[in-house]
Amino acid sequence: MADGTGGLARAVLRDQLRERLLARILDGEFAPGERIVESHVMKEYGVSQAPVREALRDLEAMRFVESFPHRGVRVRLISERELAEMYPVRAALEEVAGRAAAPVVTDDVLALLADEIEAMRAATRDGDVHAVLVHDARFHEIVFETADNALLLDVWRSLHAEIRALVTYTRVRVGLTEIVESHVPILQALRQRDAALAGKEMRHHIEHFGALAFREKTARPD
Amino acid sequence: MADGTGGLARAVLRDQLRERLLARILDGEFAPGERIVESHVMKEYGVSQAPVREALRDLEAMRFVESFPHRGVRVRLISERELAEMYPVRAALEEVAGRAAAPVVTDDVLALLADEIEAMRAATRDGDVHAVLVHDARFHEIVFETADNALLLDVWRSLHAEIRALVTYTRVRVGLTEIVESHVPILQALRQRDAALAGKEMRHHIEHFGALAFREKTARPD
DNA sequence: CCGTGCTCGATTATCGATAATCGAGGAGTC
DNA sequence: GACTCCTCGATTATCGATAATCGAGCACGG
Numbered sequence: 349m350a351d352g353t354g355g356l357a358r359a360v361l362r363d364q365l366r367e368r369l370l371a372r373i374l375d376g377e378f379a380p381g382e383r384i385v386e387s388h389v390m391k392e393y394g395v396s397q398a399p400v401r402e403a404l405r406d407l408e409a410m411r412f413v414e415s416f417p418h419r420g421v422r423v424r425l426i427s428e429r430e431l432a433e434m435y436p437v438r439a440a441l442e443e444v445a446g447r448a449a450a451p452v453v454t455d456d457v458l459a460l461l462a463d464e465i466e467a468m469r470a471a472t473r474d475g476d477v478h479a480v481l482v483h484d485a486r487f488h489e490i491v492f493e494t495a496d497n498a499l500l501l502d503v504w505r506s507l508h509a510e511i512r513a514l515v516t517y518t519r520v521r522v523g524l525t526e527i528v529e530s531h532v533p534i535l536q537a538l539r540q541r542d543a544a545l546a547g548k549e550m551r552h553h554i555e556h557f558g559a560l561a562f563r564e565k566t567a568r569p570d
Numbered sequence: 571m572a573d574g575t576g577g578l579a580r581a582v583l584r585d586q587l588r589e590r591l592l593a594r595i596l597d598g599e600f601a602p603g604e605r606i607v608e609s610h611v612m613k614e615y616g617v618s619q620a621p622v623r624e625a626l627r628d629l630e631a632m633r634f635v636e637s638f639p640h641r642g643v644r645v646r647l648i649s650e651r652e653l654a655e656m657y658p659v660r661a662a663l664e665e666v667a668g669r670a671a672a673p674v675v676t677d678d679v680l681a682l683l684a685d686e687i688e689a690m691r692a693a694t695r696d697g698d699v700h701a702v703l704v705h706d707a708r709f710h711e712i713v714f715e716t717a718d719n720a721l722l723l724d725v726w727r728s729l730h731a732e733i734r735a736l737v738t739y740t741r742v743r744v745g746l747t748e749i750v751e752s753h754v755p756i757l758q759a760l761r762q763r764d765a766a767l768a769g770k771e772m773r774h775h776i777e778h779f780g781a782l783a784f785r786e787k788t789a790r791p792d
Numbered sequence: 793c794c795g796t797g798c799t800c801g802a803t804t805a806t807c808g809a810t811a812a813t814c815g816a817g818g819a820g821t822c
Numbered sequence: 823g824a825c826t827c828c829t830c831g832a833t834t835a836t837c838g839a840t841a842a843t844c845g846a847g848c849a850c851g852g
Contacts (some may be wrong), residue, residue: 360639361806387833396807397834398620402627409631417582418813418834433719436670440662448658499655502633503725510721582837589820618837621806640804640843 361395365403366503368393373423374512380425384413411509426513434510435558439551441504442488446534446550447489448495450543457494461487461535468528480524485511487531491550514561530556583617584631587625588617595634595645596733606635632730648734650784656734657780661773663726664710668756670717672765679716683709683757690750702746703735709753713760713772735791752778 368387372378389400407413415421432498464487471479492501530553537546591611594600611622626643629635633652637643649790686709710731714723736765752775 352791385833396805398623398806401620401835402624404623405627418816420833436666436719437663437722437725440666441659444658444662497655497658499633499652499729500659503659503728504762506725506728507721607803618835620836623805641845642803 351429361399362402362406365389365393365395365399368407369403369407369529370410370412373407378423380423383420383422409506411506424509426510430562431510431514432558433508434514435554438504438507438511439554439558441500441507442491442550442554443547444497444500445488445492445495445504445547446537447543447547448497449491450501450538450541450546452496453494453538453541457490458535458539461531461538462492464490465528465535468531472524472528478522480528484527484531491534527557583621584624586629587615587617587621588628591629592634592733594630595629600645602645604645606643606645608642619741625638653734653778654784656729656731657776657784660726660729661730661780663729664713664772664776665724665769666722667710667714667717667719667726668759668763668767669765669769670719670722671713672760672763674718675716675760675763679712680757680761683714683760686712687750687753687757690753694746694750699746700778702750706735706749706753709733713756731784749779 370380371386378384384404386397386400386404390397393400404413404415408415408421413421413423414424464483467483468480468487471477471483488504493502495501534546534549534553537549582789590598591606600606608619608626612619615622626635626637630637630643631659634646634648635643636646686705689705690709693699693705710726711723714726717723756768756771756775759771783785
């Protein structure tokens, strides 16, 4: 058993490797565009090639890396153009989630959502940008889970890489408070169980920040 | 990258195995709920365990099979509910594609779309259901390609709408002619370069058949 | 007769090694 | 000097074998 390096010897190796590698990608230790060589990872964690390959394949499905036959795996470089492309897709998905979630949301879930907003506010006061983003993502994830559509949730999760990269771009341009408070109308629409309104608020929420983030280059013909 | 039928990704065993296994699942040779044993597939195709595992993992990501650690892989029962879940997601994506494609569509593309409709009509006359679905899928794919949003195209492809539609068709009888002719309003909206209308037609197109196939559970308040 | 623990066959998860493939860089030619 | 061909090092794709794990069936005690 490989216990010389980091003490990963419990569950399925593939999953542990995936989490480790993902953390390193998000920390920027693996820079975008940089290659991730299987043999290096093998030696570093003292495991064999197979679990490394499968972990990397999982990360590919999550869109954090890309791979080409015989040419290996590299951290996906997410261009500003791709981020711009994400907004209409994400906006549409969030609208679907809002519409589906509103009629079936329970008071418990509403409380959870309110908690997340509170947590975002607290993190904002502490200046903890990372925590804000975590609770932001969690807020949206709760809505998608409530929508009770496994396929929808799956597709949304596959956008994680883009969403993650997105916040790095927008971090400096948009105030944290504005981000946090813009979740309130969504919660209110859900409280009213108004499907159309909830969908609209979800859509606007995404489109608003999309327009903010790319206002200098969006020459959208309307 | 998610390759559809790109062309030069042939030599990789994993991909070939995935296609073979998928065909067998769809043919019903592997019944829903039935286990797929790695060692059996190994011997049957004369390959090693690694490519089999990776092919099965791909199929898992596509939701055609499910796997549990140390307990192997089994064919997922694609429930009617799951098929129903696809429709709102797909409808939203198609609307985005229609809106994006309409302002930039060329006459060449419009001609291609008209050709696909003609091909669908011909296939209908021949009673070739599979061909109809292929050209149907191609019609929509052309619209997504025209939308010029790589992420949107990627997400749409990940739905494998053609395959799911096939499954739907085998369960719910919908008139072929109705399917084919319902593409005409989309083409007309694109001809007018009317983004909002094209999006709306795309959405209605999908929602219509979703409602037909699963009318008992869609109770959209309107 | 029923429940419990154990053994065994089947299967997966992982390993270490080999074959196939790619990209860079040097020798040779015009 | 620029281009082409070829070799070589690096890396991936696949293989065959071993270790870990699970579930079913059986012996045993209550």
